[in-house]
Amino acid sequence: MNKKYLITGGAGFIGSRLVHYLKNKNYKIYIIDDLSTGQRNNIKNLPKNVTFIKGDCSNPKILDKIKKIKFDTIFHLAGQSSGEISFDSPTNDLNRNLLSTVKLAEFSIKNKVRKFIYASSMSVYGNLNDKDSLANEKSECNPLSFYGISKLSSERYLKTFSKLGLNTTILRFFNVYGPNQNLKNLRQGMISIYLAQLLKSNKVIIKGSLKRFRDFIFIDDVVKILFLSSIKKNTKNKTYNISTGNKTTVKKIISLISEITKKKLIIKLSKSTPGDQFGIYAKPYLIKKDLKIKKFVSLKDGIKKMIQSIEYD
Ligand SMILES: NC(=O)c1ccc[n+]([C@@H]2O[C@H](COP(=O)([O-])OP(=O)(O)OC[C@H]3O[C@@H](n4cnc5c(N)ncnc54)[C@H](O)[C@@H]3O)[C@@H](O)[C@H]2O)c1
Structure with missing residues (x-):
C-alpha cells in the first residue's frame, strides 16, 4: 500500500517545496x-496523488475530512512563522502555532499516525548565555518573542504526547531561505x-545591527532532512537543530548579495524589531550523525539559485 502523508502548511514556502519533493514518489499526499x-500558486498543476484541503488544521470539521485516512507521517509545518508578527496578535500566534499542534497531536494519537514531525524554530533559544552564541540541542531555552514561546510550548506538549505513544521528531529550523520564499512579506x-x-x-533597509x-x-x-526524519527509526522522540554550523553576519549577506547581483547597495539602518535575537548558530552534529547528512548547499550557491528562480518567474 502506498504511504500516506499529511503536510500541514503545504502551500507555504517550506511545505510546498516538500510537496514537490514527494509528489512523484508514489505516495498519497x-x-x-x-x-x-x-x-x-505554490501548489498548482499537481498530480492526482496530491489532495489539497483548504482550511484551518485545528478546525475539527477539517480534521473530520481526513479521519478515515491512515497516515504514515504528519509533517506539521502550518503556523504563523514570524517573530515580529507574533507581537501584532499573540492570540493569533497561539492559535496557529500551539493550538494547531495540540489538535493534530490528539488526532494523531486517536488515528494511530506512525510519525509526527514538527517544524519548530531556533527562536526557542532566545539569546544564549554562551559567549559565542553557539546553540546545541541541550542549550537553555529563553524565547524572546510570542512566536518562540508558542514553538517551545508546542515542543513541550509533543514531549508529553510522546509519553502517550506518539512518535515525534522536533526540527528546530534555523534561517531557511531559497526559491519561492514569499518576497511580498x-x-x-x-x-x-x-x-x-x-x-x-x-x-536596503536593515532593521537592527549589521553585526x-x-x-x-x-x-x-531542509526538505531532504524533513523526509529523512520521517523514515529513519533513530529520530524517534528526538529534537534536532536544523542548521549548517556557519555563522553569517548581516553585513556578510549584504556583501554577498551585492557581489552576486553586481549592484552597489545603499544601506539604511533602522531600529530592530521586537523579540529579535542578536545572533545564533549551531553545529549540525546530531543531524549529521543520525541522518547521515554530509554536506549543505553553500550560502553563495543558495543565494544564486534563489535569484535565478526570481528571474525566471
Ligand atoms: N522559514 C524559516 O526560516 C523558518 C524557520 C523556523 C521555523 N519555521 C517554521 O516552519 C514552518 C513553515 O514555515 P514557512 O517559512 O514555510 O512559512 P509560511 O508562512 O510560508 O508557511 C506556513 C503555512 O501555514 C499555513 N497556515 C498557517 N496557519 C494555518 C492553520 N491554522 N491551518 C492551516 N494552514 C495554516 C499558511 O497559509 C502557510 O501556507 C512554520 O511553522 C514556521 O514557523 C520556518
Whole structure:
C-alpha cells in the first residue's frame, strides 16, 4: 500500500517545496492549508496523488475530512512563522502555532499516525548565555518573542504526547531561505527581505545591527532532512537543530548579495524589531550523525539559485 502523508502548511514556502519533493514518489499526499500566508500558486498543476484541503488544521470539521485516512507521517509545518508578527496578535500566534499542534497531536494519537514531525524554530533559544552564541540541542531555552514561546510550548506538549505513544521528531529550523520564499512579506525571512527590496532599487533597509548573525540553511537541504526524519527509526522522540554550523553576519549577506547581483547597495539602518535575537548558530552534529547528512548547499550557491528562480518567474 502506498504511504500516506499529511503536510500541514503545504502551500507555504517550506511545505510546498516538500510537496514537490514527494509528489512523484508514489505516495498519497494530503495538504491542509488555510492560505493565510501560503499561496495556491505554490501548489498548482499537481498530480492526482496530491489532495489539497483548504482550511484551518485545528478546525475539527477539517480534521473530520481526513479521519478515515491512515497516515504514515504528519509533517506539521502550518503556523504563523514570524517573530515580529507574533507581537501584532499573540492570540493569533497561539492559535496557529500551539493550538494547531495540540489538535493534530490528539488526532494523531486517536488515528494511530506512525510519525509526527514538527517544524519548530531556533527562536526557542532566545539569546544564549554562551559567549559565542553557539546553540546545541541541550542549550537553555529563553524565547524572546510570542512566536518562540508558542514553538517551545508546542515542543513541550509533543514531549508529553510522546509519553502517550506518539512518535515525534522536533526540527528546530534555523534561517531557511531559497526559491519561492514569499518576497511580498517584508516581516519574515532575512535574505528574502533584502532581495525583495533590491528588486525594486539598490536601497536596503536593515532593521537592527549589521553585526547580527544567523545560520542560513537552503530549502532543499531542509526538505531532504524533513523526509529523512520521517523514515529513519533513530529520530524517534528526538529534537534536532536544523542548521549548517556557519555563522553569517548581516553585513556578510549584504556583501554577498551585492557581489552576486553586481549592484552597489545603499544601506539604511533602522531600529530592530521586537523579540529579535542578536545572533545564533549551531553545529549540525546530531543531524549529521543520525541522518547521515554530509554536506549543505553553500550560502553563495543558495543565494544564486534563489535569484535565478526570481528571474525566471
Ligand atoms: N522559514 C524559516 O526560516 C523558518 C524557520 C523556523 C521555523 N519555521 C517554521 O516552519 C514552518 C513553515 O514555515 P514557512 O517559512 O514555510 O512559512 P509560511 O508562512 O510560508 O508557511 C506556513 C503555512 O501555514 C499555513 N497556515 C498557517 N496557519 C494555518 C492553520 N491554522 N491551518 C492551516 N494552514 C495554516 C499558511 O497559509 C502557510 O501556507 C512554520 O511553522 C514556521 O514557523 C520556518
